[in-house]
Amino acid sequence: MKSSTKILLLGAGLAAIYMATRDLRKKQPTIFYVPNIPFGFNGICLPPFGIYIRMDQQGNDALVAHEMIHWQQYQRMGLVPYYYDYMKDYFIHGYDLHPMEQQARENETDYCRTNYTECVRDGRSNTAFNPKFRKP
Numbered sequence: 001m002k003s004s005t006k007i008l009l010l011g012a013g014l015a016a017i018y019m020a021t022r023d024l025r026k027k028q029p030t031i032f033y034v035p036n037i038p039f040g041f042n043g044i045c046l047p048p049f050g051i052y053i054r055m056d057q058q059g060n061d062a063l064v065a066h067e068m069i070h071w072q073q074y075q076r077m078g079l080v081p082y083y084y085d086y087m088k089d090y091f092i093h094g095y096d097l098h099p100m101e102q103q104a105r106e107n108e109t110d111y112c113r114t115n116y117t118e119c120v121r122d123g124r125s126n127t128a129f130n131p132k133f134r135k136p
């Protein structure tokens, strides 16, 4: 196969992925209630599948609001940039100072916005209280 044909096929493939995920992005997420999430997380946003909330957090609107902001980030950014930027910023800033996480902490005080792990563990967070948060 000629290299120009390969490039054309790659472009068509990427365009198809873009179109498919563009349609998915318009949808509201399904919220799944699950028994457990790794590392003591209370909720997690995994586009394009949906939002996962630990069962004992059912009815926690502040937590759903936090995950919904992540869903909106995905809708704005697109599927691949959402995960790529999240991982990139995670390696640069870590979890507590992660810009996408700080944006999702709209219900938190200024202190807890930048010291989220500590606040969730000791009960100062307005989103969730969980002494095992981010512990393996």
Ligand SMILES: [Zn+2]
Pocket: 066, 070, 101, 104
């Ligand atoms: Zn988050």
